[in-house]
Amino acid sequence: MAKKEKRARKIKKKLLHKYRLVVLNEDTFEERFSFKLNRLNVFVFSTIFAFFLIAVTTIIIAFTPLREYIPGYSSTSLKQKATDLAYKTDSLQQELAINEQYLASIRKVLTGDVKTVDFNKDSIIAAAQVDASNVNLTPSKQDSLLREKVAREDKYNPLTDSGDLNVVFFAPVKGTISQAYDVKEKHYAVDIVTVKDAPVKAVAEGTVIFAGWTPDTGYVIIIEHVNNIISAYKHNASLNKEQGELVGAGEVIATVGNTGELTTGPHLHFELWSDGHPIDPTNFIDFE
Structure with missing residues (x-):
């Protein structure tokens, strides 16, 4: 017991034993400043300083942008x-x-790299000869449920247009058709011979999606209309519209010419497309 008390007093004496720290000038040995300290003071100061560094580091990491420079840490x-x-x-x-x-x-x-739609004419004639009175047109239960479901979904659909869009085509030029629409010869257009420099008009309102020069067909202008209908005007002498412009029905968009390699004289090569398939323009437009 006495040894333990003696050891405790010895440790306490070491902790409280005072030391003097003196700072001297190296050349003159003049005392600049000095202060007294003991081991206990040094331990307490070191502990407080360590806690202070930990607290400052935690604040910097948690509340400043410097945390983004820590490897593996990403900001929100x-x-x-x-x-x-x-x-x-x-x-x-x-x-x-x-x-x-x-x-x-x-x-x-x-x-002109397109595919035509082939259909059996005999099947159409046979279908026309069928007596409709002998055909059961009563909708099934599944068909009625499907129609009701689609009607409910389309009722509040802002993209659904309740009205049909009808397009009236104007003649781009007036003249004589020198070469008609022929699918077998892959001539998906009509060639209209007319006076050179005659105005070429848009068949309907739409947006110019191409206006430029091609080696084979010269100056070409293509217009996109409603219902995915596209009209193309080729071999023009000059173009009056640029790509991206809006045009109205009957508005002058070019002049008749004889440009390009695939031409033998002043005329308009006119094409009409619907959903990516060529259609005969003479079924909708009177060129004479």
């Missing part, structure tokens, strides 16, 4: 920006794919 704003960029990149990729498909369709229109 950077995550939000990365997410926004990912969404924008995905949207741009989708838009790029749509534009590439659109340009591929226009390229097919210019080169």
Whole structure:
């Protein structure tokens, strides 16, 4: 017991034993300043200073932007920006794919690389000869439920147009048809011979989706109308509209010419397309 008390007093004496720290000038040995301390003071000061450093570091990491420089730590704003960029990149990729498909369709229109729709005329005649009174037109239960479901969904659909869109086509030029629409010869257009530099008019209102020069057909202008209808005007002498412009029905868009390699004289090569398929313009327009 006495040894333990003696050891405790010895430890206490060491902790409370005072030391003097003196700072001297190296050249003159003049005393600059000095202060007294003991081991207990040094331990207490070191502990307080360590807690102070820990507290300051915690505050810096938690409440300042410096935490972003710590490896493996990412801020909320950077995550939000990365997410926004990912969404924008995905949207741009989708838009790029749509534009590439659109340009591929226009390229097919210019080169005439399209497929025609073949159907059996005999089947149409046979269907017309069927007596409708002998056909059961009563809708089934599944058909009635489907019609009711579609009607409910389309009732409040803002993209559904309740009215039918009717398009009236104007003649782009007046003249004589030198070569008619012929699917067998892959001539998906009508060639109208008329006076050189005669005005070429838009058959309906729409948007110019192409206006430029091609080696085979010269100055070409293509207009997109409602219901996915496209009209093309080729071999023009000059163009009055540019790509992206809106045109009205009957508005002058070009002048008749003889440009391009695939031409033998002043005329208008006129094409009409619906949903990517060529149609005979003479079924809708009177050119004479």
